[in-house]
Amino acid sequence: MRFLHCLAFAVSFLFLPEQVSAEALVPARTVSTIIAQKKTVEWKLTFNGLFAPREEVAVGTSLQDQRIAAVEVEVGDHVRAGQVLLRLDTIKLDIKLKEHEGRVARASAALAQQQATQAQAQSNLDRTKRLRGNGAVSEQSYDDKLSAFRIAEQGTAVTAAELAQAEAQLAEAKSERERAVLYAPVSGIVSERNARTGALAGNNALVNLIRDGEIEFAAEVPESELRFLKTGQSAQLSLPDGTLAKGHIRLISPKIDRQTRLGSIYITVSGENASLFSGSFGKAEVVIAQNQAILVKDSAILHGSAVSDAAVFIISHGKAVKRKVALGLYKNGEVEIRSGLQTGDQIIEKAGPLLRDGETVTAAPDRIL
Incomplete structure (x- = not known):
């Protein structure tokens, strides 16, 4: 009897209707799903x-051959603009300043003497002009007085130029003497101090300041x-x-x-x-942004060859349906869906490569995004 039942089942299988597909005989795949919901997202x-x-300000000096006499700040000190940072040795500079002061004094005296000579030559020339008009002096005498005046005039110009040069050199010597004291150009904090007492100033920064700290x-x-x-x-x-x-x-x-x-x-x-x-x-x-967005895990995204070619699977009427989506920003393994999904869509959480569009699936209990 058992044999007859088996035979009947085999015969009935051979004569199944053609419309029954092989797919109907395969159990539906069970997939985990999530329900799409919009929520406020902060993108960071x-x-x-x-x-x-x-801003770091480097303080140095052009007096590279002068030795450092004293350093008056330490690293970490708060300084104000105009505060003394360090002093250079001024012995050579003081001697140079005295020399130029002497040159200016000599040049000033020479100019005064030359101006007196020119004034005398001018007076002689003026008197000769008056006498010449009366015929009391010769042309030779007039020419001599004119020549003497012109020579005195040129001498005055040369002496005045020498005085100007001496004064310029004195001004430079005074400037060098003033530069022997280095002041803070800005208020701030001393970040580096490369100056050492007794060392030559050199051409590198001696003190670095962090402007305003x-x-x-x-x-x-x-x-x-x-x-x-x-x-x-x-x-x-x-x-x-x-x-x-x-x-x-x-x-x-x-x-x-x-x-x-x-x-x-x-x-x-x-x-x-x-x-x-x-x-x-x-x-x-x-x-960088704050908005209402649908987020899905990156594992749910099917990435194509192009950046814009992306899709997800949703469940519609018991079947996996491929839906093209536009991706936005990423956050902690999740990606923003800017278009292609709606609130309430049932998204397959893991879109594996074997899942096919239109395949019958069974959804596991849903989770809310």
């Missing part, structure tokens, strides 16, 4: 970087992310001591490194922060 970019002086945050940003940033954007900074501070983007460098494809941004730190030190590490977080 995070950068690691260094705190550095916004202002430290800012500098970071290198990938070229692809620079387009989301602009000057004035607010930022939150993680300081070296673990505290947070507010700031804003002051500058975005227009230059991108050819090899690393990185650009630089500079963020001003709001308020005074005594814990900031040049060269310390930090982190910045910039909110």
Whole structure:
């Protein structure tokens, strides 16, 4: 009897209707799904970087051959504009100044004497002119007086030029003497002190100042992310001591490194922060957008050959339906769907390569995005 039942089943299988497909005999694939929902999303970019002086002022001197007599500041000192930073030895400069003062005095005396000679020659010439009109002097005598006046006049001009030169040299000597004392050109903090008492001044910076003590945050940003940033954007900074501070983007460098494809941004730190030190590490977080968006995991996205060629599978009437979507920003392994989906769509969470458009699927319990 059992044999007859098996035979009947085999015969019935051979004569199944043609419209029953092989697919109907395969169990439906079970897939995990999520329900698309719009929610408020804050898009942020995070950068690691260094705190550095916004502007560092180098203080040096042109008196390279003078020895340093005294250094009056230390690294970390707060200085005000006009405060004495260091003094150079002035023995040679004082001697040079006295020499030029003597030259000016001699040149002044020589000019006064030459001017007196010219005045005398002018007087003689004027008297000869009057007598010449009466015929009391000869033409030769008049020519002699005229020649003497012109020689005296030229002598006065030469002596005046020598005095001007001596005065210019004296002014330069005074300037050098004044430059022997180096003052802070701006208020700020002493970041470096390369000057040592007794050493020659040299041509390098002797003292470096952080203008107004202002430290800012500098970071290198990938070229692809620079387009989301602009000057004035607010930022939150993680300081070296673990505290947070507010700031804003002051500058975005227009230059991108050819090899690393990185650009630089500079963020001003709001308020005074005594814990900031040049060269310390930090982190910045910039909110670049805030909107209502549908987010899906990247595992749900089918990526095509082109950037714009992307799709997801949704379940419609028990079947997997491929839906083309436009992608937006990425955040923590999720991507924004800008078009192609609607609130309430049942999205297949993992769109594997074996899943086919129109395939019958069974949905596991839904999750809300």
